[in-house]
Amino acid sequence: MDIVSHLNDRLLFAVPKKGRLYQQCVDLLKGADIKFNRSNRLDIALCTNLPIALVFLPAADIPRFVGEGRVSLGITGQDQVAEAGISVDEVCNLGFGSCKLQVEVPDQGQFTDPRQLIGKSIVTSFTNLATDYFRKLEAEETNGVGADEQTQSSKPLKTTIKYVGGSVEASCALGIADAVVDLVESGETMRAAGLKAIATIFETSAVLIASQHPTHKDLLELIVNRIKGVIAAGKxxxxxxxxxxxxxxxxxxxxxxxxxxxxxxxxxxxxxxxxxxxxxxxxxxxxxxxxxxxxxxxxxxxxxxxxx
Ligand SMILES: Nc1ncnc2c1ncn2[C@@H]1O[C@H](COP(=O)(O)OP(=O)(O)OP(=O)(O)O)[C@@H](O)[C@H]1O
Ligand SMILES: O=P(O)(O)OC[C@H]1O[C@H](OP(=O)(O)OP(=O)(O)O)[C@H](O)[C@@H]1O
Incomplete structure (x- = not known):
């Protein structure tokens, strides 16, 4: 079947294609009776009982597709929405995917306070959130707490923020970072890499997000109510x-x-x-x-x- 030609009449709903949120999203869709068959290697699945097409995308890309494109609904982390900096409606918290974006340093090293990292190298997958955090820290160091953020945002950042897409925690041991900014849930990954957390930048959970200009508004409301029902039933x-x-x-x-x-x-x-x-x-x-x-x-x- 030519799936793409079947998309026009359907509400597009973006779901993480892999990773930490994937299985809980699939369970949530099942609980909401959104039925679909996903062919091997295909990132689009047509629902068999509702005019919906599921699009399986990286969690990090979902805010952009929902905020800018024809995708009306999506599931991703609040961290990804904040990092993307794109306007979407946060419809409801889904109660899973909870973790913290933290500043981590070598546990036997000299750093104990994030201010000591000003001017150093930080590796992260969340370059925008890390940049905002260190920009504020640098402003506070220069001008005291509550410094004028607008003036500060025009100044070059002293701290170097570098992007890697995964396995962020390896960066200190491999010599490309003095510290990392990464997600922490149990702390096992961090400890296994010989790191410790010294500050929290952001607390996140998975959320259902909607476009500010959605298509199929009645269907969107039906899906949102079903998903809220599944969440409430679990809670x-x-x-x-x-x-x-x-x-x-x-x-x-x-x-x-x-x-x-x-x-x-x-x-x-x-x-x-x-x-x-x-x-x-x-x-x-x-x-x-x-x-x-x-x-x-x-x-x-x-x-x-x-x-x-
Ligand atoms: N350890 C964790 N516990 C709970 N939620 C997490 C955890 N790690 C990540 N998340 C949430 O899941 C989202 C996607 O993270 P994940 O690491 O699964 O992304 P991915 O890069 O798409 O997948 P993978 O790591 O398999 O390549 C994060 O933005 C965050 O909201
Ligand atoms: O505190 P913990 O319970 O150990 O979880 C934290 C880890 O989970 C996420 O990575 P993930 O395992 O999804 O893979 P990634 O590093 O490739 O993103 C995150 O980036 C941490 O590395």
């Missing part, structure tokens, strides 16, 4: 319990719900059943508190999908 559980009406005020403070809890009368006089969405990460603590305040028969159900 919340449904907590049901019974309690005497006299204790309702105090238990409802523990489970106020996303909007409001559902309260139904029980056959037994002065007892009610409460049903409420609770954040999954808080559920054990919530169950303990409910029990202490007089709730009984506390049951927790996972939510397989929802619309919020």
């Amino acid at each position: 919340y559980v449904l907590c049901n319990y019974n309690c005497p009406r006299s204790k309702l005020d105090s238990v409802l403070k523990i489970t106020p719900g996303r909007r409001a809890p559902t309260i139904s009368p029980l056959e037994e006089d002065d007892w009610v059943a409460v049903s409420s969405m609770v954040e999954k990460k808080r559920i054990a603590e919530v169950m303990d508190q409910l029990r202490n305040k007089g709730a009984e028969d506390i049951l927790v159900f996972s939510i397989s999908n929802c619309r919020v």
